[in-house]
Amino acid sequence: MTAPTFSKIAAALAVLMVLASCANTIRGVGRDTANAVNATEDAGHTVKKAAQ
Template sequence: MTTPTLSKIAAACAVLMVLGSCANTIRGAGKDTANAVNATQDAGHKVKKAAQ
């Protein structure tokens, strides 16, 4: 293989790794947001029960 071919393969691998890590970050942020919403709803229900 020539140097330009190896460079292209290395660049493609780097792009795939970056995109893969972005997808994991987005999934993690989505889970964190969902957990925050659930916690807020639970707190609201507790306050509602306490007020009754």
């Protein structure tokens, strides 16, 4: 295997790793946002019950 070929393969693998990391980060942010929304809704229900 020549050096330029090895460099191209290594670069392609690095790009794949970066893209996979981005996908995991986006999924994690989505889960965190959903949890924050759920917690806010629960807090609103609790305040509503306390006010009654």
